[in-house]
Amino acid sequence: MNAIIETPERSRIKHFIGLIRVSTRRQADENLSLEVQEQRIRSYVQNTPKATLSLHVETQSASKSSAHRSVLHAAVQEAQTTKGTLVIVRVDRLSRSLEVLPLLKGVKIYSLDQGRVTLERLKELITEAARESKAISEGARISAAERRAKGQKLGNRSTLHIAQHNGCARNRARADRKVKHLAEILRTHPRLLSLTHKDLSQSLNSMGVLNQINGSEMVPWTKGSIRAPRSKAMRILTST
Numbered sequence: 001m002n003a004i005i006e007t008p009e010r011s012r013i014k015h016f017i018g019l020i021r022v023s024t025r026r027q028a029d030e031n032l033s034l035e036v037q038e039q040r041i042r043s044y045v046q047n048t049p050k051a052t053l054s055l056h057v058e059t060q061s062a063s064k065s066s067a068h069r070s071v072l073h074a075a076v077q078e079a080q081t082t083k084g085t086l087v088i089v090r091v092d093r094l095s096r097s098l099e100v101l102p103l104l105k106g107v108k109i110y111s112l113d114q115g116r117v118t119l120e121r122l123k124e125l126i127t128e129a130a131r132e133s134k135a136i137s138e139g140a141r142i143s144a145a146e147r148r149a150k151g152q153k154l155g156n157r158s159t160l161h162i163a164q165h166n167g168c169a170r171n172r173a174r175a176d177r178k179v180k181h182l183a184e185i186l187r188t189h190p191r192l193l194s195l196t197h198k199d200l201s202q203s204l205n206s207m208g209v210l211n212q213i214n215g216s217e218m219v220p221w222t223k224g225s226i227r228a229p230r231s232k233a234m235r236i237l238t239s240t
Contacts, residue, residue: 014052015084016045016110019075021058021093034177037089040112044087054078054188057181059174059212062096063130066103070218074208079107090114091122092129100126178212183233185209197223200230 020037034057045053056078058071066072072095079086086104088094090113094104101123109117114125185204186192192200201221204210210218211225 015082016051016053016087017075017079017084018053018055019058019072019086019088019094020055021060021062023061037093040089041087044112055181055184057177062092066095066100070208070210076103076107077208085110091117091125095126096130098123098126174212179229179232180236182229183236186233187237197226197230201226
């Protein structure tokens with residue numbers, strides 16, 4: 001876990017923009033789950049007097065072009081508009097592609113594992129993260145090829161019911177995260193609370209806060225799709 005060290009520079013920070021991310025594939029390492037990332041960031045911000053936090057939750061590959069990462073764009077835009085600090089657990093949660101560097105120019109970035117990150121340091125860390133990701137992918141590809149060469153099946157139908165159960169559980173968890181994310185957006189932007197479903201969906205879309213309908217696909221909100229998540233998000237807000 002990150003050590004909390006209070007400094008005059010940190011005490012002047014008024015707003016943090018948290019970005020938490022998992023890839024479209026299930027994260028095997030529990031230390032990278034969305035829940036753990038969120039907990040670590042909230043714990044860090046709570047130790048900064050009077051600082052506020054808005055949280056952006058992304059389910060997307062860090063190797064994907066930033067042009068297709070609407071959540072990342074929304075987080076960066078908020079950091080630029082509020083002059084806040086973009087906080088992440090570690091740099092590979094931010095990106096594994098150097099093409100993201102122009103987007104982050106001028107943005108203050110803090111990594112819980114790596115400290116304050118300059119643009120030059122960010123370049124080094126992203127390069128390292130990309131190299132590690134490539135090595136892992138290549139190892140998985142070689143392992144699969146070796147198993148196929150031995151006549152082994154890569155799937156296991158005897159555990160299909162377990163996989164289906166786990167899939168349902170992940171879908172429920174994804175829906176819960178969507179509602180919590182929406183509640184955080186509404187808490188951070190109180191002006192949205194009084195909007196109609198139609199106006200709220202349009203406002204969220206313009207902010208880059210899109211509707212995640214599965215592990216990787218993001219689509220614009222509509223007045224129909226926002227209705228149930230908004231109702232659940234409002235219950236969270238009224239209970240806290």
